[in-house]
Amino acid sequence: MAEAQNIPAGATAGGAVAVAAESTVATRMSAPPSFDVADFPVPHGREEEWRFTPLERLKGLHDGTAKADGAVKAQVDAPEGVTVESVTRDDERVGKAGTPVDRIAAQAYSSFEKATVITVPKESVLTEPVRVLLHGEGGTTFGHTVFDIGAFAEAVIVVDHTGDGVRAANVDFLIGDGAKVTFVSVQDWDDTAVHCSQHNAKLGRDATFKSVVVTFGGDLVRLHPRVEYTGPGGDAELLGLYFTDAGQHQEHRLLVDHNVPNCKSNVVYKGALQGEQAHAVWIGDVLIEAAAEGTDTYEMNRNLVLTDGARVDSVPNLEIETGEIVGAGHASATGRFDDEQLFYLMARGIPQIEARRLVVRGFFAELVQQIGVKDIEERLIAKIEEELEASV
Amino acid sequence: MATLEIRDLHVTVEVENGTKEILKGVDLTVKQGETHAIMGPNGSGKSTLAYSIAGHPKYTITQGTVTLDGEDVLAMEVDERARAGMFLAMQYPVEVPGVSVSNFLRTSATAIRGEAPKLRTWVKEVKSAMEQLQMDPAFAERNVNEGFSGGEKKRHEILQMELLKPKIAILDETDSGLDVDALRTVSDGVNRVRETGEVGTLLITHYTRILRYIKPDFVHVFAGGKIVESGGPELADTLEAEGYEKYTKGGAAV
């Protein structure tokens, strides 16, 4: 496959540490983070942060022409003890976890009417997930959701996106000291939907955050999962799985900012692509700031290209400002399921569809097992099968 | 009794500046229970013959027929050929990332046998077959051929042959890259399948060495894209003594 880029794996640990002279993460942004959309220039497409994104398919989210004229049917299933509020933007919890880093995130922030705040009180250990079902009913919508997780609380949160529409909405996580949160965001949109979202997680001391981003649907999906720490002992695991079909653009731009000492992060994103003009973009930025001694981080992106005509851009980026760390590494690889592999499996009696299924299932298996939410794992496997059936 | 018949087989491949004919009229009949050795110099088209019978998409059949018990093999998809009882042990087995050997073997056995083998007996079957081929049980959890040494790949091919019990097995240079001990182990594996009397074996090789362990009923000399001489096992001895020179001289060469 001529087009897919294959970036060799690299790793830095202990003594061998690369010190970034100038942060490429900072220079890559067209403007400093801001809540005000007016602080961002309208992108023209050649900017580093926009160069992979087909702007013409954003339906005006990037240039201010998208107006809130649509609807999303929202359903929240909150276990006992969990509160759900609708608040205005001056609520102090809104925007506290992070600041928009691009024009669309700022547009979402500037445009939502009411934000939803879902609170898990401190020390409450949920036995059932909090489920948010968002079903797009067409048109453009903006939104903002805050999950406020009290100290030592434990929660699994599943946000499910289905239906059609153009949506820009950010999701914040305020995670108290010692809390444990698993967040699953499923993008199972119709193939016409557009979805942009910045996920901001702010971790307290000794907090654990596991984010699972699953992207199947949409014409264009562009997500920014981001993590920062406010105290030592924080542990973030960012898992991602995407299945990019013909014509789809799915972009995941991650940032883990190690700004305090002794925190951990582990990023694993895996994607399968098939069909003409399937395009997956993965940008993985990990910063280890000077203060972040004792950091332990690893990030990996793997792609499996199943057919010709698909394209992958994978850019891992690790910036290290201190040598006093436990470990830091990154890897990116794009492999192709090629005719020789197919021939080998078929020469053992395995039909073509089964051969593809075997390879893709194997590719995702380990990642799916790490999710730890049974019904999501099962649904993912079923969904992967469905995508494969559709392809052959 | 299963019979593979190859008649006047012509095969081409696409090369940079056009089409190149590699097989130029191959005739051969292999019956269940028989072992045929095909010997020939490098580049004479032995692997092309093997791949063409198995249905590799790179090769175009321009003339001739291949039938298995009268059924048109060339009309079958690659997987159908395998399910019809054909097996190809490849000269260069392919790595398949993400798929474990155990998963691969089971999926394949399920496809070939038409139903999933009973788990308990299956596990035993695989384990004992691996033991006999002196394969570490850890291989079951590794990805198919990924990081296998040359010899390990060949053992893995023969493991599949033992488990899939084909009617016709084509072994493409299964002996190359094996040291003497490995050669013996692998040959024993092939012989176990042969002793059932239910497989017709087409043993492709460059050297006579393997024929000390796997006794052929027939030996064919392959040169310039076709069989140029056939005989009994004694033909191998002649080749051992005289080499391929007399077949590659005078225009018969590739």
Ligand SMILES: Nc1ncnc2c1ncn2[C@@H]1O[C@H](COP(=O)(O)OP(=O)(O)OP(=O)(O)O)[C@@H](O)[C@H]1O
């Ligand atoms: N895809 C291809 N493109 C171009 N040439 C090919 C292709 N496949 C085979 N050939 C050529 O066809 C001829 C026969 O190749 P083949 O691999 O069948 O030989 P072989 O007898 O198996 O040789 P060896 O003993 O080295 O395994 C060689 O000249 C080879 O270069």
Ligand SMILES: [Mg+2]
């Ligand atoms: Mg060969």
